[in-house]
Amino acid sequence: MSSSTNPTSAAYQKAVQELGLKPNIAKALEIPDRELTVEVPFRRDNGELESVIGYRVQHNNTRGPFKGGIRYHQHVDIEEVRSLATLMTWKTSLLDIPYGGGKGGIGVDPSKYSKTEIERMSRRFFRTIDPIIGVNIDIPAPDVNTNAQIMSWFMDEYSQIHGYSPAIVTGKPLELGGSEGREAATGRGTAIITREAAERWGLELKNSKVVIQGFGNVGSYAGKFLHEYGCKIIGVSDVTGGLYDPDGLDIPSLFEYNYQNRTINGFKKGKKISNEELLALDCDFLIPAALGSAINDSNVHLINCKVIVEAANGPVTGEAANKLWDRKVPIIPDILTNAGGVTVSYFEWVQNLQQFKWTEDDVNKKLEEKMVHAFDEVFALKQQKKVPMRIASFMVAIDRVYNAYTLREG
Numbered sequence: 001m002s003s004s005t006n007p008t009s010a011a012y013q014k015a016v017q018e019l020g021l022k023p024n025i026a027k028a029l030e031i032p033d034r035e036l037t038v039e040v041p042f043r044r045d046n047g048e049l050e051s052v053i054g055y056r057v058q059h060n061n062t063r064g065p066f067k068g069g070i071r072y073h074q075h076v077d078i079e080e081v082r083s084l085a086t087l088m089t090w091k092t093s094l095l096d097i098p099y100g101g102g103k104g105g106i107g108v109d110p111s112k113y114s115k116t117e118i119e120r121m122s123r124r125f126f127r128t129i130d131p132i133i134g135v136n137i138d139i140p141a142p143d144v145n146t147n148a149q150i151m152s153w154f155m156d157e158y159s160q161i162h163g164y165s166p167a168i169v170t171g172k173p174l175e176l177g178g179s180e181g182r183e184a185a186t187g188r189g190t191a192i193i194t195r196e197a198a199e200r201w202g203l204e205l206k207n208s209k210v211v212i213q214g215f216g217n218v219g220s221y222a223g224k225f226l227h228e229y230g231c232k233i234i235g236v237s238d239v240t241g242g243l244y245d246p247d248g249l250d251i252p253s254l255f256e257y258n259y260q261n262r263t264i265n266g267f268k269k270g271k272k273i274s275n276e277e278l279l280a281l282d283c284d285f286l287i288p289a290a291l292g293s294a295i296n297d298s299n300v301h302l303i304n305c306k307v308i309v310e311a312a313n314g315p316v317t318g319e320a321a322n323k324l325w326d327r328k329v330p331i332i333p334d335i336l337t338n339a340g341g342v343t344v345s346y347f348e349w350v351q352n353l354q355q356f357k358w359t360e361d362d363v364n365k366k367l368e369e370k371m372v373h374a375f376d377e378v379f380a381l382k383q384q385k386k387v388p389m390r391i392a393s394f395m396v397a398i399d400r401v402y403n404a405y406t407l408r409e410g
Helices: 007-019 023-032 077-095 116-132 148-162 186-198 216-227 251-261 275-279 318-326 340-354 360-385 389-410
Strands: 034-043 049-060 066-072 099-108 138-142 209-213 232-238 240-242 272-273 283-288 305-309
Touching: 007 077, 007 099, 007 389, 023 305, 023 389, 034 077, 034 116, 049 066, 049 077, 049 116, 049 216, 066 077, 066 148, 066 340, 077 099, 099 116, 099 283, 116 148, 116 186, 138 148, 138 340, 186 283, 186 305, 209 216, 209 275, 216 232, 216 251, 232 251, 232 275, 240 275, 283 389, 340 360, 360 389
Parallel strands: 066 099, 066 138, 209 232, 209 283, 283 305
Antiparallel strands: 034 049, 049 099, 232 240, 240 272
16 A cells, blocks of 8 residues: 555654654664564364464564554455554554554454354464563454454463463453453544544534444444434444434434444434445534545545544545645544554553452543543644644654653663
8 A cells, every 4th residue: 555545654754754753763663573474273163274374563662562453354464464563553652551563463254264263263373473472572452353252262372371361462351351441442532532623623512413434343332422422423334334314313222223233234213325425424523433445535525524533443545634634624543533442451451460450430531531631632733733633643652652762772
C-alpha cells in the first residue's frame, strides 16, 4: 500500500517532518526490533497433519513490553502484521501507557476449522512463539477472529512451562484474571472521544445525529453509550447491510438483538439501506467501525457529516483524508479513538501483576481519565501547529518514544 493510501505511513512521515527529527532517527524509530515467521503444524480432526504460517512482529519496546493482538485471517501476512505492530507503538505512546508495539497472527480462515482444530492450532502457535514472549517482554491479546477462549489456551500453554502466569495475555475471561469493563472498552472509548469532539467543535451532543458503519463489538457499544449520552443514532450497518431511521433507531433493542444474533439482519425496526447509502447520510458524526479503507477516493465525495470519528483501524485512506481536510471535515484518528481497548488491556495486566482486582467503576473512571487527557493533548497541539488531528496524534506519540529512545541510547 502506498503512502498516499496508507494513512499511518503518511501520518508518520508528516509528523517526523513537523517534529524536525533527523532522518536517521526517524528510520530507527520505524524499523521493527524483531520479526518472527513460524511454521504451525497441527492435527486436523481426521488425523491429517496440516501446517500454517504464523507471525509475531515486535516493533519497539523503548517505553515498555511489546503489546498487541493476535489475529486469525486468511489475508494475514508479514506486511500487515508489521504495519499493525508499528501502529501499536504509537497508540500506546499516545495514551502514555508503558508499552511498545507488537502484533501477531496466522494466515488462516478460521471458519474452515472446528473448535478442537482451532485449539490445537492456537496451542501450537503459542508454543512456537514462547521464546520471545513474557509478562515483561511481550503480552499478546485478542484481535480479529480471536477471543477470550483462545487467550485462555495461550495462558494455559505458557503457564504449563513457566508457572501460573495470568499476566502473559490480556482479554481473558474474568474467571482467569480478565478485567471488568474490557469487552466494552473500545466502544466506550469511542463514545468518550466523540463527546469530547462535540464540545471542541461546538456541536450539541444531545440529539446530535450519529451514523455507525459496523455494528460489531466496537460499533455496538459505541452506539449504546452515545445513545445514553442523548445522541440519535440514525443509521447503523454490518456486512448484511444497513438500517436507517431519521428519528433515531431503537438502540437498546437493537443492541440486545445484535448481541444475541451477532448481526442486525432481521431486526424489524428501521428502513433497510445499503452500506453505500449509509455513508452518504446527512449526520453530525460518522463513525466507521468496520474495515480499513471504507472511506476512499471512490466514495469520499458522498460523505455528508460534520466530524468523522475513526473507530476502525485505517478506515479513511490518505487520499480521502486529504480531500476531507480541504473540505474542513475533521477526522478524529483511529490511533486515538479506538485506544480504549489497549488501555483497559493495560489495566488488566496491572491487576494481574498486583493480584488485585479493580471494580468496573474503577476501570471506567481510569479509562475516562486516560482518553480525555490524550484528546486534550492532541487537540492543543493541533491548535498550536495548525495540523490535522491525525498528524497531531502522531506527533505526540512519536515525540514521547523519541525522548525515551534518546535517554536510553544516550
